[in-house]
Amino acid sequence: MPLNLQILNAGKLAELLGYIPASPDDISSRAASDLSNVETGRILRGHDTAWIAGLAGGNYAYLRDAATFNGIADLNEIAVSGIARSSAVGTGASASIGVAGFSIRATVGDDSGSWALYGTARREAGVLGVTQGLEIDASCGDDAPAITPYNMFPASGQVVAAWVAAGGESASGGLDQALISAHIGILSNDATHTARARSGVVFHQYALEGSDGLDADVTNAEAVALARRHALNWYDSSGAIKAQLLSSVTTAGGLIRMEFGDDGVLFSNGGGVTAFQAYYTATSVNGLLVNCGAGSGQAVELAAQGSDADIAFNFRAKGGADLGAYGQNISLNALGAGGLIAFSADGSFVGYVSEYGINLSAGKNYAINDHQVVGERKTGWSRWTGVKTRSEFDTATATVEDVAQVLGALIDDLYDPAISSGHGLIAA
Structure with missing residues (x-):
C-alpha cells in the first residue's frame, strides 16, 4: 500500500528531516520530491529488526510485517511520538490531537476484528523493572475543578x-445512536480461559486527593463516582443478575454511608449519626443470623450463630429507655428439656418460667398495682383431721362442726401441694 505525504512547506520539511537519523529505509534518505509518493509500505528507523521475528515464538512479527508504517527504535528510544498543541490565545478556538487512530468494520459478514488503537507490552521471564501496556498522564499548572456524574464539563x-466515551464524532451530529456493549471490558486473552491478572483495578495509596491510605487519615478520597441507580451487578453463568448494590437516594434524601472499621460495619448519615452497627472484631467467633423465611407463612428469625456450642442472645435498650415487643400475640419459648425463661429487674433476679410454671426467687412477691397479693409461703401450719367439706352453709344456721369441716378443707387447699395437692401458700 503506497504511503502518500503531502508536502506543504519544503523548508519545514527539511528542518524536520534534520532531526531524523538517516538509515537505508529512513525517509530522511529520500529526496523531498520523492516523498509525495513513497512506493513502500514501511518506513523503518533503527538498525536491527530481526529480533521482532523471534520474539515470543514469532507471535509479534505481524506488528512489523503487516504495518503500513513502522517506527522501530533502537534500545531505550521512542519509536513513535505524537506532539500537538492548541491555538494561541486570541486566535480562535481549536483542538489538538497528539496521536489519533481510526478503524472501521464496514463489510457485512466480516467476522474479523477492528481496533482503532492496539498495544502489547511484554516482560520476559526473570527481567525486572516496570512494564506497562499503556500509560496515560495528565497534568495541570493549577488545580482543575472536580467533576461529578451530573457535571462532567x-x-x-x-x-x-x-x-472513555461512546458514539464517536458522529454522535454529536445526531448519528450513531445505537448502544455499544460497554465502555470498558476487562478479560483474559488466554486461549484456555485461564486468568492472567492478579487484580482488575487497583488504586495506588497516593493516587487520590483526600487520603493517602494510612491510619492517620481523617478525610476520604473518592475512588468511584456513580449517578443515582447506577448499580453494581453480579451475574451467574446464565447471564442473570443474582446480586445488586444500588443507591436510589434522591435529592430529597440525605447521605447514608456504609463503613468498614476495626470494630465492624457501620451505617451512618452525613452527620455521623449511627443508624446501624454490626460490631465484629478479628477475635469474634459468634454472630447474628437474619433468616427472612423460606416462603409464605414462614416466620422471620433473628438467631445467634457461631463456633460456640451455647451462645447467649441479648436485647439491650440504652439508658433508662424501655425495651418493647409488639404484636397480636407475643410468644416466649424455652426450648429443650429443663429450659427456663428467667426475669431480672434492676440487677436483681426475680424468677423464671419453666415447664412447671412461674417460680419467684426468695423474697419476691406477686403484686397488683404495686400491692402484694401473694407473698412467700407461711410455715408452722398443720392439717386438720376428720371430716372436711366444701359444701354450702347458711351462716345463720351453720354449726361449729360445719365451720370446722369447711376450715379443714380450706387449709388443705392452701397447704403444701406435695402433701395435699393444695396451692402451697402454707406448710408445716
Missing part, C-alpha cells in the same frame, strides 16, 4: 487522564 474545563 465544568465551566473552567476538566482535566482527565483518560476519557
